[in-house]
Amino acid sequence: DAGVIQSPRHEVTEMGQEVTLRCKPISGHNSLFWYRQTMMRGLELLIYFNNNVPIDDSGMPEDRFSAKMPNASFSTLKIQPSEPRDSAVYFCASSFTGYSPLHFGNGTRLTVT
Amino acid sequence: SQQGEEDPQALSIQEGENATMNCSYKTSINNLQWYRQNSGRGLVHLILIRSNEREKHSGRLRVTLDTSKKSSSLLITASRAADTASYFCATNMDTGRRALTFGSGTRLQVQP
Numbered sequence: 474d475a476g477v478i479q480s481p482r483h484e485v486t487e488m489g490q491e492v493t494l495r496c497k498p499i500s501g502h503n504s505l506f507w508y509r510q511t512m513m514r515g516l517e518l519l520i521y522f523n524n525n526v527p528i529d530d531s532g533m534p535e536d537r538f539s540a541k542m543p544n545a546s547f548s549t550l551k552i553q554p555s556e557p558r559d560s561a562v563y564f565c566a567s568s569f570t571g572y573s574p575l576h577f578g579n580g581t582r583l584t585v586t
Numbered sequence: 587s588q589q590g591e592e593d594p595q596a597l598s599i600q601e602g603e604n605a606t607m608n609c610s611y612k613t614s615i616n617n618l619q620w621y622r623q624n625s626g627r628g629l630v631h632l633i634l635i636r637s638n639e640r641e642k643h644s645g646r647l648r649v650t651l652d653t654s655k656k657s658s659s660l661l662i663t664a665s666r667a668a669d670t671a672s673y674f675c676a677t678n679m680d681t682g683r684r685a686l687t688f689g690s691g692t693r694l695q696v697q698p
Contacts, residue, residue, distance in 0.1 A: 477628070506685060516629075516674070516688040529685060564628055572616055572678050575686060577628030 479565050479578035487586055491553040494581045497546055498567030506575065507540055507550050508564045516564075522548065523571060534559075555585045591689050592675060598695040605662040607692040609675030610655075616678040618651055619686065620660050623672045632660075632673075637680070667698040 478497040486492055498505050507519040520530040522542045530540070537556070542548040552559055562582050566575040593608045611618070617636045621629040635642045635651045635658065642649045648661040662669055672693050676686040 508688075515690045518685050518687065521685045566628075571685065574619060574631035574634055575621075575629070577630070579626075579628045 477565055477567055477576050477578035479563075479581050481581060482579065483582045483584075485584045485586065486555055488556055489554045490585075491551065492555045492559075492583060492585075494550040494563050494565075494583070496548045496550070496565030496578060498548070498565070499576055500546065502567035502569055502576070503545075504568045504571050504573075505542060505548050506566045506568075507548070508566065509561045510564060510580070511561045519550070519563075521571075528571075552583075555583075557585045559583060560585050592673070592692045594692060595690070596693045596695070598697065599665055600697050601665060601667055603665055605665050605669070605694055605696070607660045607673050607675075607694070609658045609660070609689055611658075611675075611677050611689075612656065613677075614680040615653070616680050618649075618658050619676045619678070620647075620649060620658075621674045621676060621688075623674065623691070625671075629674065662694075665694075665696045667696050670694060670696045 480495045504523050506521040508516050510516045518532045520533055520540045525542045540550045562580045564577050564580045566577045568575045591610050599605055615637050617634050619634045620632045622632055623629045633644050633649050635649050646663045651658045672691045674688050674691045676688045
């Protein structure tokens with residue numbers, strides 16, 4: 474099993490540009506999570522899906538952020554327009570159920586200048 | 587807001603010594619999990635302890651849970667330089683949001 478796969482690994486963009494982060498969860502996992510990690514705020518849950526349906530998006534900072542899961546094997550997190558304060562490492566994780574251990578990807582390091 | 591808070595924030599020990607990290611949380615939980623993160627990598631699950639369990643072992647890891655005090659500890663015995671990493675506790679709440687809430691982490695440095 475290849476684990477959770479995230480792309481790109483690094484993204485550098487200018488303020489105002491659209492950014493799309495991608496995630497392929499582990500096959501057979503029913504839950505998918507997007508987290509953001511910064512030094513100041515630690516690991517924050519942005520949104521999680523169960524069986525491709527968004528269950529809790531209360532962590533999404535604002536309307537500039539959106540996430541989709543069109544099928545069980547793919548999810549995207551989009552930021553439009555991006556701002557310097559969005560700079561962080563964004564992690565995708567999947568699990569068999571909402572209470573199971575999470576399997577994390579290696580993250581996307583986003584830098585917005 | 588973070589559900590779990592780790593203590594200490596940073597810990598430096600010599601190889602062979604034991605490392606103890608503590609975690610406190612605020613609300614009733616279904617389970618508590620510990621994760622490890624090496625620099626530049628994603629988090630890796632170490633151990634899960636359910637709310638009705640008090641102690642769990644996995645190799646050199648020992649986790650305790652005290653639900654009356656809303657606290658947990660992670661003990662790494664006979665530490666190795668390769669144990670150098672950040673360690674996070676995370677909680678699944680008993681009701682409501684079914685997603686892990688992570689603490690702020692403990693940075694462990696094991697000196698060879």
